[in-house]
Amino acid sequence: MTNSLRMRLLWWLLVPLALYVFVTGKAEYDNARRTADLVQDNQLISSARMIAGEVEWVDGFLRVDVPPAALEVFVSPYRDQVFYSVRVDDGRLLAGTPDFPPRPLQASDMPDHYDTELHGQPVRAVGLVRQMYDNGATRRVWVTVGKTVRSRDAMAQQLWQPQLVRQIAMIALAVALVCIGLTFELRPLMKVKEDVADRDPMQLEPIRVERLHTELRPIVEAINQCIARLGVQVAAQRRFIADAAHQLRTPLTLLGTQLQFARQQDGIHPALDEALAAMHRSNRSMVGLTNKLLLLAQAEAADNTQLAAETVDLVPLAMEVVEDLALLAQAREIDLGAELNGVAPVAGHRGLLQALIANLAENAIRYTGRGGHVTVAVNADSDTVTVSVLDDGPGIPAESRSRVFEPFFRASTDTDGTGLGLAIVREIADAHHGVIALKPGVGGKGVHIGVTFPRVVEELRAVI
Ligand SMILES: Nc1ncnc2c1ncn2[C@@H]1O[C@H](COP(=O)(O)OP(=O)(O)OP(=O)(O)O)[C@@H](O)[C@H]1O
Ligand SMILES: [Mg+2]
Structure with missing residues (x-):
């Protein structure tokens, strides 16, 4: 059947x-x-x-x-x-x-x-x-x-036929009512299906059961229990990555210092010095990777309720990032500009938001060739705050645009990097209810990447 x-x-x-x-x-x-x-x-x-x-x-x-x-x-x-x-x-x-x-x-x-x-x-x-x-x-x-x-x-x-017609009509009506009734009554289940199908893979909130029929609740509750177990598992894994990264930092820093010390010794053989220099570079990129892994784990674990407690103005924050990167930009002969006016209050974590802007700006500086232009801008309207970074570099090929936010994905391997920067940006944006827009820059050249957050209404917060 x-x-x-x-x-x-x-x-x-x-x-x-x-x-x-x-x-x-x-x-x-x-x-x-x-x-x-x-x-x-x-x-x-x-x-x-x-x-x-x-x-x-x-x-x-x-x-x-x-x-x-x-x-x-x-x-x-x-x-x-x-x-x-x-x-x-x-x-x-x-x-x-x-x-x-x-x-x-x-x-x-x-x-x-x-x-x-x-x-x-x-x-x-x-x-x-x-x-x-x-x-x-x-x-x-x-x-x-x-x-x-x-x-x-x-x-x-003549006596019998009307009865028969009535009974056949009754069956047809029953069939129609069952079909209509089922379509109607199965709607909550369809909603659950859409809710689950549209979910982000890491969205581990339970499915709402209030509007479901009593018969369907146990099924959804069982799925919720499964989601909860999955949540515990994911949290344990994230904690493991964060702990591992944290544990690695100390020996790596120590190793870096020791390598530096070794290179400062007198009479060191040039070949050994070269090997030590290479080791030092590897050590630096390992420290970079560990830091980014830690930041990614921190962004993934960011708790929405905690984030909502602090209001951060993105204008001075972006200014700090621009100042921090000025030397790097200078070294690469990049014209680093800023369009930062007014106030742009966002509810969230200061350190994470700073990391978001820094990753975007750093990418723009690193991937735009010498003589290029990079602009960091923060714009606010009554409801939203948008931080955007614009460059006139080589841009990201259309086929890679959807993948650059995946961890460890790199569109080009000409430069050093871990491939974690934009994954961190996405996690931080998600945790702050931000929406990322990635498009080519002015005239189709370079990259224009913007993250739009809900703006904090100050008066409302004061009342609360
Ligand atoms: N402004 C940009 N211009 C051109 N390509 C970019 C730009 N930003 C990102 N990309 C491409 O997207 C890829 C992913 O960027 P992401 O920041 O995630 O990693 P990464 O920069 O390679 O490494 P990391 O930032 O972890 O050191 C980069 O490897 C690069 O190819
Ligand atoms: Mg990067």
């Missing part, structure tokens, strides 16, 4: 309903047949009585004059054929069709109704006996009237 819930429920409903309609339909058909039989039998008996009433003694002989009224009762649009016969007990036929009735007459004088056949047609008939007395002579006269059954069948159909 199909796996569709709708089809299964319909099946459960339709089979018993069809059975019920069949049984009641049969009973109703029998009823209609009985009623139609009764009506026809009444016509037959009144006609037979009328004919029997016309049998009389004439000069010691029995005679009958069948009145037209006795047969007129049968007039119907169904062109039924009517047969009758009047016989005396010695077998003489007084009137009517000689070969009717084919059934032997009963001994009793009670009217006898029966189904028979004449000239290949089904016939409903009645036999009636009348005792005739004359001068001490007694004769029994049998009057039999029969009629083909077309009008009776038509009447039975």
Whole structure:
């Protein structure tokens, strides 16, 4: 059987309903047949009585004059054929069709109704006996009237068909209601499906069960328990990465100092000095990687409620970043500009927001060639605050744009880097309800990357 819930429920409903309609339909058909039989039998008996009433003694002989009224009762649009016969007990036929009735007459004088056949047609008939007395002579006269059954069948159909139509309509209505009802009642489940399907892979909040039917709640609660377990697992993994990065920092820093110390020794062989310099560079990039891993873990673990507690103005924050990177920009002969006016309050973590701007600006400086221009801007309107970094460097190829936010993805490997910078930016933006827009810069050259945050309404915060 199909796996569709709708089809299964319909099946459960339709089979018993069809059975019920069949049984009641049969009973109703029998009823209609009985009623139609009764009506026809009444016509037959009144006609037979009328004919029997016309049998009389004439000069010691029995005679009958069948009145037209006795047969007129049968007039119907169904062109039924009517047969009758009047016989005396010695077998003489007084009137009517000689070969009717084919059934032997009963001994009793009670009217006898029966189904028979004449000239290949089904016939409903009645036999009636009348005792005739004359001068001490007694004769029994049998009057039999029969009629083909077309009008009776038509009447039975007329009585039965409306019932059948009503019952079929009832089934159709039930099917339609089940389909509509199911579509309607399954909506909350569809909403859960959309809720789960649209989720970010790391969105581990439980699914809301309040608006669900009681029957569906246990399923969603079980999924929620699974999500909760997954959340614990993810948190443990993040903690592990953060702890590992943290643990690595001290020995790496120590190693860096030792390498520096070793290189300062007198009479060091140039080949050894070169090897020590290479080790020092590797050590620096390992420290960089460890720091970024730690920052990523910190951004991933950022708690929304904690973040909302502090208001940070992005204008001075961006200024600090620009000042910090001025030397790097100078070294790379990049014209680093800033468009920072007014106030741009955002609810969040100062250190993380600073890291976000620093990563964007650092990318722009590092990937834009000598003589390039980089601008860091913060714009605020009544509802939002946008921090954007614009450069006129080589830009990011369209096919890589969707992937640059993945951890460890690097569009070009010409320069050093861990591939974690934009992953950190995305985590920090998500934690602060920020929306990232990445597009080519002015004239299709370079990169324009902006992050838009909800602006903090100061008055509202003061009231709260
Ligand atoms: N302003 C930019 N111009 C051109 N390419 C960029 C720019 N910003 C990012 N990219 C590309 O996107 C990739 C991912 O950037 P991301 O900051 O995540 O990593 P990274 O800069 O390579 O390493 P990290 O920042 O961790 O040292 C970069 O490798 C680079 O190819
Ligand atoms: Mg980077």
